Amino acid sequence: MVVWVGDDDPPELDAERILTVPPGAAGLRLAAARNAGAREAAGAGAELLIFLDADCVPGADLVRRYRSAHDEHRDAVLCGPVTYLPAGAGLGADELRAATAPHPARPVPAPGEVQRAGEEEYPLFWSLSFALGAETFAAVGGFDDAYEGYGGEDTDFAFALRSAGVPLLWVGGADAYHQHHPTTSPPWQHLDDILRNGEIFARRWGRWPMDGWIEAFAAAGAIAWTGGTWQRVPS
Structure with missing residues (x-):
């Protein structure tokens, strides 16, 4: 499932379904795009939703680790480690594995381990890579569509999760890799x-x-x- 957020037509993509959510008056509608993708996936029968931003590459074990954690903690939101890749980094499975160096600002349990976040850790939630059950996403209400352009919608979502009592879990081994771009x-x-x-x-x-x-x-x-x-x- 790919959600295209540009104001142009998407190119040929290797995806089962492609949705288009064009920008709003204030910029890219990332909150609305994630909601649209979740609704479409849930409507097609998905029970587990895995979100990955466009500039992120999934590690070989990401889906398996998220599925395993969801099987054990069906009411939780799951967050795997994210490695920021240097410029020119290769994207093959072996190259990604060798480059693994998760961002130090977030807990990184050992592969196969799951660590529950404390109340004070919810602001560390990242929308770059996360997963949760379709029913939990719907119960929380998804992301707030009022956010357009850059920033804020992921922390808002994390606070809504905390307010609703949804557990936040750090999932070891569900690695994603953020491709390098100037910033x-x-x-x-x-x-x-x-x-x-x-x-x-x-x-x-x-x-x-x-x-x-x-x-x-x-x-x-x-x-x-x-x-x-x-x-x-x-x-």
Whole structure:
């Protein structure tokens, strides 16, 4: 199942089904795209939904590890480790296995082990690679379609999971690999998206997400706390 989020027609793809969710007025509709893919998969009879972002490659054991964890923890959301690949990295199974070096900001259980997240770890949820039962996804309500453009929708989803009492599990060995592409930190090209989506999040949850980037933008003098919210500083 592939969800194409561009405003053009998708190319020939090796997929059973291809859905198109074009951008909205404010940018890519990643939340709406994930919801559309989930609805289509569930409608086709899928009981386990595995989400993988377009710039991620699944490891050879990802599906098997997610299936095994789901069999044991059917009401949980499952998160496998993600390795950020260097430029020019090969994508063959052996090359990926040799390059495995999961991002250190998240727990990494040994392959075959499952570790339950504490309440304070839900903000570490990543939509790059995760899985959960179709019934659980529907019960939580999926992602909030109000988010358009970059940032915020995955943390919002994680907070909704926590609020609903859905367990978050770190799944060892369900490795995914993020392909290299140029980026900046903080992501200046997404500043307006982060401010808009951050305000949506703050209205719902009483705090701002992406606080590290917000702090960096503020330290650079690009934004300021004005009128009870973060706003651009006029240049």
